[in-house]
Amino acid sequence: MDDARGRLAAAAVEAFADNGFHATTTRDIASRAGMSPAALYVHHRSKEGLLFALSRDGHLAALDVVTEAAARHDDPTARLQAMIHDFTQWHAEHSKTARIVQYELAALTPDHLAEVARHRRAIERTVREVLEEGVARGEFEVADVPGTALAMLSLAVDLVRWYEPGGSRSPQQLADLYAGLALRMARPL
Template sequence: MAAETVQEAWADLPPTAQRLLMAALDAFGEQGYHGTSTRQVALRAGMSPAAMYMHFATKEAILYEIARTGHEVNHERVRRACAEHPDPAERVRAIVEAMVTFHAEHHTLGRVVQYEHASLASAHQRELIGIRRRTEAFLREAIDEGVAAGVFEAAAAPMATTAIMSLAIDVARWYPSQRSRTSAQITAAYADLALRMLASR
């Protein structure tokens, strides 16, 4: 069964590798990928740079592991949400809820996954784009089914997938904010906005 958290995904890695990944995630989230050195990652993990290279040959390899895992966890959450809702409107709501919850509750991971991928090697970027497209396909299919069933307005459909995905992903950029909104409140509000965007009847 696919993992729903990065901790689950990394559970079979050696404890030192897990520490390195979590240290790098925190460092990349605070300072950005280019603002973080391999030495800083190693020190955060409580080991020497030489010890780090036993698990990851480069800093890019660490970023790739974090980004790939984040994409896969988000994809798995969306897939499971779809499987539970045959009705297209409820499926759109469930997809938005899954994505917004992921990007709010795991905002540091979300920021690193979504905004540092340009630092990856071309082959790694292409792989992640493939996962993103498979995730988007769940939403696009639900919207198309809703249009076919007369639940959604056809005119809203062409740009809806991109717009809804962008809204959900952007939560990681600003959450948590100084406003006292919980993850659950934001999730419910975004799901409602998505259905209004589609003119759900």
């Protein structure tokens, strides 16, 4: 049929997000993709290699969302608001991929973990920088910039623990809510 590699990746996202990496079998992934278990090893070196491909792509997508949002605005208030808004919305709209990104780091090999850790630090740095600039310009009042940046990201990250598509809150509503809370965390007292 269509792209078999893509079907395999989509099946793995579902399986890993629903059951976790360790509770997911290669037979489960393969059967969701309509293939034999051996087909997985045509496209990936191992089950962990497949996880890494998903995790890396997910990290790059999340980083892209944040940097794009930051690039759209000049003043720190609008920039922070857009960053947390879009980061939250991405986590809700891609909650299965995001769950793999945020909760399956421990299953990666040291080499693979080192690569995705670089992307994670880039995301944190982007949030820290907008807070620092806002403080410098007097738009924000934040005593602990790294800690507050971590807290803002925690809102979106923790969403994937409980979020279900079709629940009472849409991705847009959550994005608006968390972007507003982030601004309240940074606003001068």
